[in-house]
Amino acid sequence: xxxxxxKYGGTSVGTVxxxxxxxxxVKAFREQGNDMVIVVSAMSGETNRxxxxxxxxxxxxxxxxxxxxxxxxxxxxxxLLSMALNEAGCPAVSYTGAQVRILTDSAFGKARIxxxxxxxxxxxxxxxxxxxxxxxxxIDEQGNITTLGxxxxxxxxxxxxxxxxxxxxQIYTDVDGVYTTDPRVVAKxxxxxxxxxxxxxxxxxxxxxxxxxxxxxxxxxxxxPLRVLHSVxxxxxxxxxxxxDSQMEQPIISGIAFNRDEAKLTVLGVPDIPGVASRILxxxxxxxxxxxxxxxNVAQDNTTDFTFTVNRTEYEKAKKAxxxxxxxxxxxxxxxxxxxAKVSIVGVGMRSHAGVASKMFDTLAKESIxxxxxxxxxxxxxxxxxxKYLELAVRALHTAFDLDVEE
Amino acid sequence: xxxxxxKYGGTSVGTVxxxxxxxxxVKAFREQGNDMVIVVSAMSGETNRxxxxxxxxxxxxxxxxxxxxxxxxxxxxxxLLSMALNEAGCPAVSYTGAQVRILTDSAFGKARIxxxxxxxxxxxxxxxxxxxxxxxxxIDEQGNITTLGxxxxxxxxxxxxxxxxxxxxQIYTDVDGVYTTDPRVVAKxxxxxxxxxxxxxxxxxxxxxxxxxxxxxxxxxxxxPLRVLHSVxxxxxxxxxxxxDSQMEQPIISGIAFNRDEAKLTVLGVPDIPGVASRILxxxxxxxxxxxxxxxNVAQDNTTDFTFTVNRTEYEKAKKAxxxxxxxxxxxxxxxxxxxAKVSIVGVGMRSHAGVASKMFDTLAKESIxxxxxxxxxxxxxxxxxxKYLELAVRALHTAFDLDVEE
Numbered sequence: 033x034x035x036x037x038x039k040y041g042g043t044s045v046g047t048v049x050x051x052x053x054x055x056x057x058v059k060a061f062r063e064q065g066n067d068m069v070i071v072v073s074a075m076s077g078e079t080n081r082x083x084x085x086x087x088x089x090x091x092x093x094x095x096x097x098x099x100x101x102x103x104x105x106x107x108x109x110x111x112l113l114s115m116a117l118n119e120a121g122c123p124a125v126s127y128t129g130a131q132v133r134i135l136t137d138s139a140f141g142k143a144r145i146x147x148x149x150x151x152x153x154x155x156x157x158x159x160x161x162x163x164x165x166x167x168x169x170x171i172d173e174q175g176n177i178t179t180l181g182x183x184x185x186x187x188x189x190x191x192x193x194x195x196x197x198x199x200x201x202q203i204y205t206d207v208d209g210v211y212t213t214d215p216r217v218v219a220k221x222x223x224x225x226x227x228x229x230x231x232x233x234x235x236x237x238x239x240x241x242x243x244x245x246x247x248x249x250x251x252x253x254x255x256x257p258l259r260v261l262h263s264v265x266x267x268x269x270x271x272x273x274x275x276x277d278s279q280m281e282q283p284i285i286s287g288i289a290f291n292r293d294e295a296k297l298t299v300l301g302v303p304d305i306p307g308v309a310s311r312i313l314x315x316x317x318x319x320x321x322x323x324x325x326x327x328x329n330v331a332q333d334n335t336t337d338f339t340f341t342v343n344r345t346e347y348e349k350a351k352k353a354x355x356x357x358x359x360x361x362x363x364x365x366x367x368x369x370x371x372x373a374k375v376s377i378v379g380v381g382m383r384s385h386a387g388v389a390s391k392m393f394d395t396l397a398k399e400s401i402x403x404x405x406x407x408x409x410x411x412x413x414x415x416x417x418x419x420k421y422l423e424l425a426v427r428a429l430h431t432a433f434d435l436d437v438e439e
Numbered sequence: 440x441x442x443x444x445x446k447y448g449g450t451s452v453g454t455v456x457x458x459x460x461x462x463x464x465v466k467a468f469r470e471q472g473n474d475m476v477i478v479v480s481a482m483s484g485e486t487n488r489x490x491x492x493x494x495x496x497x498x499x500x501x502x503x504x505x506x507x508x509x510x511x512x513x514x515x516x517x518x519l520l521s522m523a524l525n526e527a528g529c530p531a532v533s534y535t536g537a538q539v540r541i542l543t544d545s546a547f548g549k550a551r552i553x554x555x556x557x558x559x560x561x562x563x564x565x566x567x568x569x570x571x572x573x574x575x576x577x578i579d580e581q582g583n584i585t586t587l588g589x590x591x592x593x594x595x596x597x598x599x600x601x602x603x604x605x606x607x608x609q610i611y612t613d614v615d616g617v618y619t620t621d622p623r624v625v626a627k628x629x630x631x632x633x634x635x636x637x638x639x640x641x642x643x644x645x646x647x648x649x650x651x652x653x654x655x656x657x658x659x660x661x662x663x664p665l666r667v668l669h670s671v672x673x674x675x676x677x678x679x680x681x682x683x684d685s686q687m688e689q690p691i692i693s694g695i696a697f698n699r700d701e702a703k704l705t706v707l708g709v710p711d712i713p714g715v716a717s718r719i720l721x722x723x724x725x726x727x728x729x730x731x732x733x734x735x736n737v738a739q740d741n742t743t744d745f746t747f748t749v750n751r752t753e754y755e756k757a758k759k760a761x762x763x764x765x766x767x768x769x770x771x772x773x774x775x776x777x778x779x780a781k782v783s784i785v786g787v788g789m790r791s792h793a794g795v796a797s798k799m800f801d802t803l804a805k806e807s808i809x810x811x812x813x814x815x816x817x818x819x820x821x822x823x824x825x826x827k828y829l830e831l832a833v834r835a836l837h838t839a840f841d842l843d844v845e846e
Contacts, residue, residue, distance in 0.1 A: 048495045084517070088455045089519050090526035099526070100533050101518035104511035108489070111508035112496050119497035126507050130537065130838070131582050152582075175538050175559075 033063065034199035035067040035157070039167060042076035042232075044204050044263035045109050054263070058162060062122055067157045069196065071167040071189040072113055074089040074105025084338040095140035099169075099179045104168035106185070114164045127152065129177075136170035136178045141400035143170055143178035145187065148195040165192060173438070185210035186247035194254035201256050203243060204263035207269035210235065211244055213433040218427050220436035223284060224270050229258075231286045232272045234378040234412045248272065275380055277359035284388060285433040286428055292373040292419055294324060295347035296405065297354055298339040301364025304331035311361060314339055315353050321346045325374070325407045325414060335364070339405060341416065344370050372404065374421040377429060389413050393433040395435040401425050407416040440701070441606035442474040442543035446574060446596035447481035451611050451670035452516050458482075461670070462523035465569060469529055474564045476603065478574040478596040479520055481512025502547035506576075506586045513592070516735055521571045531569040532547040533806035534537050534559065536576035536584075541595065543585045550577055551592065555602040572599060575802070593654035593805035601661035610650060610661050617642065617649055617687035618840040620695040627843035630694065631677050636665075638693045640681045641785040641819045655679065667838070682787055691795060692786040694841040695699050695833055699780040699826055701731060702754035703812065704761055708771025712737035715816035718768060722760050728753045732781070732814045732821060746812060748823065751777050779811065780829040783821040784836060801840040808832050 038058065043270040045051050054070075063222040063331050078347045082101050086093040093101075117124035117356055134154060136143035157161045167185025170178045176293050186203055193201035209223040210232065216396035229233070229252030236245045242260055251272065261269035301310055309328065316323060342350045347370045358366045391415055397402060401424065405416035430436060445465065452458050460478075469475050489508050493500040500508075517533035525532035528750060539559060545552035563570045577585045587594050593610055595734055600608035604772025616630040617639065636659030645653045658665040658679065668676035709715055717734065723730060733747045749757045754777045765773045789795040797827070798822055803810060808831065812823035824832055 048492065050495060084520060085455065085515070086522060089458060090522040092526075093522040094525045097533055098520075099517040099523045100535070101515060102476075104514045104518075107511045107514070108492070108508060109510075111504040112492060114504045114507075115493060115497040115500040116502045119499075126504055128507070131584075177535075177538075 033065045033113060035069070035187050035196060036070065036200055036202060037055075037069045037193040037198045037200045038204060039071040039185055040073070040204045040263060041185065041206075041208055042073040042079070045113065046076035048112070051109070051112050051115050055120050055122070056218075058117060059120050062162055068159070068162045069153060069192055069198070069324075070113065070162060070164045071185055071192060072106060072109045072164065073167050073185040075109055078105040078108070080268045096176060099140045100177050102179055103166070103169040103177050106168055110164045110166045112240055117327065118166070118416065122159060122162060124164055125156050126164045126166075127288075128166045129215065130171040130238065132165055134191070136172055137181070137273065138172040138174070138176060138178065140176075140178055140239075142181040143172070145170060145180070145191050148191055150165055150195045153192070153196065171370065181427035184244070184246075186244040190254075190258065191249045193256045201258055202259045202261055202269075203247075203253065204261050205242060206263065207242055207259055207260070208265050208267045208274070209349055210287070211271055211284070213426055213430055214290070215292065217290070217423050218430045220292050222435060222437040226271050226273065227286055228275045228380050229272055230411055231378050231380055232331065234376065234409070235289045235326040238353045243272075245257075282380060283434070284378045284381040285435065286381070287378050288429050288433075289376045289378055290373060290422060290426055292422055293344050294337055294341040294372060294374055294416075295368060295370035296341045296368035296372050296416060297342045297347070297368040298337055299348060299354060299358050299361075299363045300337050301335045302332050302338050302358075303363070304336045308336075310360065312354070312357055313340070315357050316340075316342070316350055316366055319349060319353055321350045321353075321382060323418065325405060327405050327407060340373070341374070341405070345370065352428050369404075371419045372416050373419045373425075374414055374416050375425045375429065376412050377433065378412045380411050382411060382413070391432065392429060395428050396425055399424055399428050441471045442476070442603060443468060443607055443609060443611045444476045444478065444596050444600040444603065444605045446478040446592055446612045447478040447480070447670060448453075448592065448613075449486070450613055451698075452479050452520065455519070458516070458519050459523050462520060463525050463528070464526050466529040467523060469569055474808075475569045476560060476564070476599055476605070477520065477569060477571045478599060479513060479516040479590040480591055480707045481575050481605065482516055485512040485515070493831065503583060504804035507586050507629055507711060509586055510573070510576040510584050517571045517573045524569055524571070529569060531571055532563050533571045533573075537578040537582075539572055539599075541577035542600070543579055543587070545579040545581070545583060547583075547585055549588040551578070552577060552587070552598050555598055555600040557599075560599070561602065586739065586756045587653075591651070591653075593651040593655055597654045597657045597663055597665065599656065600663045605663065607666055608658065608676065609666045609668055610654075611668050612649060613670065614649055614665055614667070615669035615672055615674045617679070618694070618832055621697070622839055624697070624830050625695075627837065627839045629842060629844040632675065633678050633680065634693055635682045635787050636679055637682075637733050637818055638785050640788055642694050642696045642817070650679075656723060669726045681687075690783045690786065690841070691788040691792045692842065693788070695836050695840075695842065696783045696785060697780060697829060697833055699829055700751050701748040701749045701777050701779060701781055701823075702751045702775060702777035703746055703823060704754070704757055704770075704773065704775040705744055706761060706765050706773055707744050707772045709745050709768055710743040710770070711741050711743045714834065715743075716766065719761070719764055720747070722764050723747075723757055724747070726756060726760055728757045728760075732812060734812050734814060748779070748781070748812075751830075776811075779823050780826045780832075781821055781823050781833045782836065783828065784817050784840065785819045787818050789818060789820070798839065799836065802835050803832055806831055806835050
């Protein structure tokens with residue numbers, strides 16, 4: 033007997049047959065005595081179909097109207113899933129974001145949740161019904177329809193779980209959990225039973241696209257136990273929760289994340305004067321290019337080298353802007369490389385273990401992989417290497433930190 | 440400078456190109472200085488697509504959830520039309536039924552409008568915007584999404600026009616107005632410039648499917664001038680309004696309606712006792728069969744014959760129920776005929792003209808058409824004839840009552 037919030041993504045509800053399958057699954061949970069709140073996305077393909085419609089009507093569709101359009105996707109799914117549950121003899125009722133009253137700000141297309149009125153849902157649960165809620169959508173103070181941005185259904189699930197004080201928020205996906213690294217790169221990658229919010233954030237932001245970062249942040253903030261599960265295969269999935277102090281032996285490293293979507297840019301010979309970093313990054317930010325890693329070496333001869341990474345698709349744009357800045361600053365040269373990859377080891381365990389960094393660098397050195405940049409945080413060490421060494425680096429580190437699945 | 444409510448049906452907004460066409464049309468009205476409120480239906484085909492989805496999920500989909508599903512259709516259209524108008528440089532904003540707050544009762548699938556909050560729309564108009572409203576939908580006191588039933592978008596248009604005290608409610612359709620009879624049957628049928636609400640009601644209920652009956656009733660009740668126009672071709676259409684007393688010479692008959700979807704059923708030799716009509720019709724109504732014409736002849740030998748018409752698709756069902764009733768009542772026999780047609784002449788002018796009925800019967804007699812049933816109202820005379828004479832009857836009456844287009 034628990035209150036569970038479950039979220040099913042677009043693929044899990046992508047066809048009528050799959051919707052019926054989800055209904056059967058939910059019904060089984062309900063029959064075990066659980067109170068069930070189900071958050072669903074638009075059927076896969078629907079969002080793209082609507083984006084195409086919008087783009088054929090307008091070159092730059094009004095963001096307000098785009099949200100009115102896109103929210104029809106989840107509204108369709110909640111109605112169909114509710115019908116399927118009722119058909120299966122399991123009383124259910126659907127709610128749009130506006131009907132729940134998921135109050136957001138007015139940032140169309142990327143709204144943030146301000147408040148959730150949980151009274152309607154609680155009353156329906158008390159009446160014995162499964163409550164189906166449209167993910168990804170809300171309503172602002174003025175009654176305008178808003179969306180939380182792509183993938184926002186995860187956030188809806190977590191926010192509802194927080195508001196309802198649910199026992200667990202279960203995110204059904206097309207993977208059976210969070211892995212120590214990408215199994216397509218390392219065959220010996222292992223599913224984790226548990227991972228902390230912090231670790232998951234580092235894994236997610238580094239390219240393990242299992243969960244939306246915002247949803248993980250939200251879950252961490254309100255301490256909502258979050259579980260990632262496969263929507264078809266049976267299994268315990270991975271529980272994302274607070275650090276478990278009771279566990280005597282904590283693994284030093286939980287997982288290895290990587291990202292090959294980045295490019296690096298370096299301004300060589302920048303005068304080493306205060307404010308130079310913001311003068312370099314200001315114009316980059318002004319053209320809406322997001323910067324990831326930033327490294328500045330100590331000065332020599334009153335000049336320094338300033339390096340940062342950007343998304344590879346924005347490399348040329350950023351380089352052009354940077355060349356102008358470099359010129360204004362009297363810097364020597366701008367160099368860059370778009371054939372790089374970032375590899376990170378992540379783990380709350382590293383806080384209490386010395387020597388993690390040196391073990392990492394050592395492992396890479398043994399494979400003759402040259403490290404181009406290093407950046408560290410409390411629970412993460414990231415290095416930039418030549419793209420061609422990515423797989424080798426990840427595999428070597430996976431083995432070195434005892435993450436390989438036991439034979 | 441007027442406040443116009445325009446309604447565009449599913450065919451008029453059936454493709455992206457047509458939506459752009461509607462946007463151009465609306466923009467032109469706006470640029471002439473009119474305040475514009477636009478009501479739209481779902482793109483043609485969408486509603487059927489959704490009904491199929493629902494039926495593949497559930498044999499008897501929950502009516503509440505069906506409305507949640509179906510209302511996504513108009514929500515899609517309002518967003519696209521609003522985008523198209525904004526793209527064309529004409530500021531516009533969309534409203535769902537819930538956002539306007541079109542308050543209805545809770546009869547899912549056939550809700551009736553209780554109240555419209557016009558404040559939001561008025562504020563948007565004052566701000567210079569074209570307001571696009573989703574037809575066919577509303578919301579009940581509890582916040583449940585409701586629909587007004589198929590074709591309910593006309594009703595939305597009229598109700599909004601009434602609430603906003605609009606100068607005219609213009610219904611764009613695939614015909615260029617209301618005709619004296621169906622032009623496919625009578626080549627000389629003439630478009631009427633004007634017709635009264637009462638006449639339009641009789642025409643509509645008798646099979647001229649240009650406008651929803653409810654919309655005409657609503658328009659009559661609140662005295663909203665209603666105009667039927669072609670969504671592509673230019674032209675004045677037909678104005679439906681109150682009776683114009685200033686017109687010296689009123690045509691006796693405005694139009695000729697007909698219906699070949701009916702079947703007649705007769706119970707012969709019913710004991711002529713009080714309450715027999717309700718004992719016959721009660722069981723018919725109990726199985727949800729709607730009855731149209733009812734005729735009972737004077738009694739002979741203490742028995743009478745009772746005849747009524749039903750929709751042809753329900754003929755067998757009604758006949759079966761009727762046979763049981765006849766048995767219980769001790770009636771002699773049940774006979775029926777599904778090969779009939781109803782022809783009606785309609786006109787407010789007949790109130791003040793004697794001899795209309797005899798002229799009608801005379802005209803039919805000259806063509807050797809036997810009249811099987813007769814039923815009359817203040818502004819209408821209907822007869823039932825053998826189906827094979829339908830076209831002949833309509834053409835003869837059209838000529839006899841001077842309705843033919845002038846050569």
